[in-house]
Amino acid sequence: MTEIREAPSMKAVARDLVVAVEAHELRKEFKVPDRKKGRFGRKTRVALDGVSFTLGRGETVAILGQNGSGKSTLVRLLSTLLLPDGGSAVIFGHDVVSDARAVRRLVNRVSVEASFFKKMSSAENLGYASRYYGMTAADTKDLIPEILERVGFPRDRRDEPMENLSRGMQQKVALARALLTSPVLLLLDEPTTGLDPRSKLEVQDFIREIRTNHDSTILLCTHDLAEAETLAERVGILDRGRLLALEPADDLKRRYGCGTLEEAFFSATGRAFEAEGDEDDEDDDREVFA
Amino acid sequence: MRALVSTMRAELVGAGGVVERNYYLTKRYIWWDVAWFLWTVANTLTIVFIAKGIEASGGNLDVNRTMTTLLIGAVVWAYLGILFEFLMETVAWERWEGTIEYTFMAPLSRAMHLAGQGVFAIAYGLLRATFLFAVCAFLFFDLAMPNAQFFPAFVVLVVSSVSFIGIGMMMSVLPLISPEKGTQLGFVAQGTLLVVSGVYYPVSVLPEWMQWIATISPATYALDGIREAILEGQGLTAMWDELWPLMIIGVVSIPMGLWVFSRGEKYAKKHGKLKRSG
Numbered sequence: 001m002t003e004i005r006e007a008p009s010m011k012a013v014a015r016d017l018v019v020a021v022e023a024h025e026l027r028k029e030f031k032v033p034d035r036k037k038g039r040f041g042r043k044t045r046v047a048l049d050g051v052s053f054t055l056g057r058g059e060t061v062a063i064l065g066q067n068g069s070g071k072s073t074l075v076r077l078l079s080t081l082l083l084p085d086g087g088s089a090v091i092f093g094h095d096v097v098s099d100a101r102a103v104r105r106l107v108n109r110v111s112v113e114a115s116f117f118k119k120m121s122s123a124e125n126l127g128y129a130s131r132y133y134g135m136t137a138a139d140t141k142d143l144i145p146e147i148l149e150r151v152g153f154p155r156d157r158r159d160e161p162m163e164n165l166s167r168g169m170q171q172k173v174a175l176a177r178a179l180l181t182s183p184v185l186l187l188l189d190e191p192t193t194g195l196d197p198r199s200k201l202e203v204q205d206f207i208r209e210i211r212t213n214h215d216s217t218i219l220l221c222t223h224d225l226a227e228a229e230t231l232a233e234r235v236g237i238l239d240r241g242r243l244l245a246l247e248p249a250d251d252l253k254r255r256y257g258c259g260t261l262e263e264a265f266f267s268a269t270g271r272a273f274e275a276e277g278d279e280d281d282e283d284d285d286r287e288v289f290a
Numbered sequence: 291m292r293a294l295v296s297t298m299r300a301e302l303v304g305a306g307g308v309v310e311r312n313y314y315l316t317k318r319y320i321w322w323d324v325a326w327f328l329w330t331v332a333n334t335l336t337i338v339f340i341a342k343g344i345e346a347s348g349g350n351l352d353v354n355r356t357m358t359t360l361l362i363g364a365v366v367w368a369y370l371g372i373l374f375e376f377l378m379e380t381v382a383w384e385r386w387e388g389t390i391e392y393t394f395m396a397p398l399s400r401a402m403h404l405a406g407q408g409v410f411a412i413a414y415g416l417l418r419a420t421f422l423f424a425v426c427a428f429l430f431f432d433l434a435m436p437n438a439q440f441f442p443a444f445v446v447l448v449v450s451s452v453s454f455i456g457i458g459m460m461m462s463v464l465p466l467i468s469p470e471k472g473t474q475l476g477f478v479a480q481g482t483l484l485v486v487s488g489v490y491y492p493v494s495v496l497p498e499w500m501q502w503i504a505t506i507s508p509a510t511y512a513l514d515g516i517r518e519a520i521l522e523g524q525g526l527t528a529m530w531d532e533l534w535p536l537m538i539i540g541v542v543s544i545p546m547g548l549w550v551f552s553r554g555e556k557y558a559k560k561h562g563k564l565k566r567s568g
Contacts, residue, residue: 119318
């Protein structure tokens with residue numbers, strides 16, 4: 001089991017909060033190619049190794065980790081896209097495996113890739129996606145323009161195909177798509193990776209606004225140390241599938257006797273923190289169909 | 291009760307969302323669809339011309355009847371191709387565009403998700419099949435169909451579509467299991483289904499073991515019913531021999547298709563295949 005070091009003060013706070021997410025000993029393994037064992041050889045790679053943590057309602061928690069540390073696997077497990085090999089995760093009292101449909105009503109996410117039908121416009125993409133959450137055309141007629149305006153998306157580009165938009169613009173539409181369904185748990189999987197500095201700041205500002213104005217719990221997986229420090233109340237360090245620590249950034253720095261979060265990360269993992277790299281850090285986790 | 295009504299409403303709205311999405315996509319890719327339709331017309335013509343070729347080489351046959359028989363086979367082939375294509379795209383296209391994770395984490399039940407996909411496929415496929423039949427029968431060949439009963443033929447095609455959708459659901463799981471080759475395997479299934487169903491010939495010419503498979507293929511009854519309506523002028527009441535097996539196969543194939551798809555989805559979630567590529 002991975003021991004999670006939570007600061008006593010935060011434990012006290014957590015007791016008073018409604019629990020939004022409770023992960024207990026979460027484990028996920030994948031079979032990956034192993035060339036040493038021949039053409040069809042495979043080995044087991046542990047993506048999450050007994051991860052346990054609790055998120056309080058309304059809390060924003062950032063998870064820092066290198067490529068392949070298990071961040072995306074964690075997000076996929078919580079969004080019911082993966083089945084765990086061990087342990088459990090409960091979101092507002094609903095188990096992600098046995099009560100997946102109830103979980104899906106509560107959760108939405110923004111991933112590193114905006115992921116839209118590229119030939120369709122932002123309004124069309126948001127329109128059909130909101131129907132999956134039971135929202136009729138009448139429900140979204142005013143809501144979609146309103147949300148797009150709030151994320152700073154230009155009114156005159158709403159009918160343009162997504163393929164004509166910059167990555168920053170697409171990511172704003174992705175944020176709008178997530179917010180449209182009023183999720184009580186928002187999973188942000190490297191939402192600013194690969195964005196230009198201006199778009200990055202705009203997306204971060206919007207995440208701040210969600211924190212302030214919405215009753216959403218946010219789990220932010222990121223490469224960006226400054227982003228984690230400024231946006232999150234607690235910061236977790238995930239390394240090789242193990243959650244090494246989860247506490248306020250200042251407590252982390254104090255614990256490891258470091259002046260910066262980067263140094264704290266190095267002390268915790270024994271490895272230097274990589275800047276943005278491979279955007280989809282767990283592509284290799286997919287098992288190979290042989 | 292109120293919660294049930296609310297859930298049912300949300301499910302129907304969700305299925306409508308799938309139809310809405312496919313409408314937008316069809317609109318955006320309409321010129322590609324026109325090009326694909328021209329290919330289908332060319333393909334159909336090559337098959338129908340076989341009857342003329344046999345006559346020209348001295349064969350003794352009722353050319354008009356043979357051409358109509360072949361045309362019906364080619365149109366049903368094309369129709370089935372469209373249905374399977376839409377169902378297969380449930381996974382394949384979403385994986386390519388990267389939306390697959392967002393769709394599969396939405397609270398829409400898989401049954402209504404696939405139903406939405408099926409409803410659009412049937413509507414689009416029927417429109418396309420009707421147009422294909424009209425273009426080939428009347429524009430190119432001026433085929434005589436003095437006794438043709440088009441409405442019963444249309445009803446048979448609609449009823450058979452339920453079974454086709456059920457089989458399509460089973461096929462659509464293939465890209466989920468194998469992102470690389472799953473879609474191509476769907477075409478294999480389409481061809482296999484039609485070869486045992488008498489697509490261009492009577493089932494009676496097939497080996498006995500294939501004739502047995504033909505009895506459980508919905509395409510057999512669809513082809514028989516449509517040919518009886520168009521060539522023999524049979525009305526809807528005379529179609530009962532084709533309609534009841536189609537209904538039974540439909541009732542069995544839809545739940546079976548959902549079950550197979552749910553197993554495939556579980557497998558994909560277990561092994562991390564429910565994610566984007568491309």
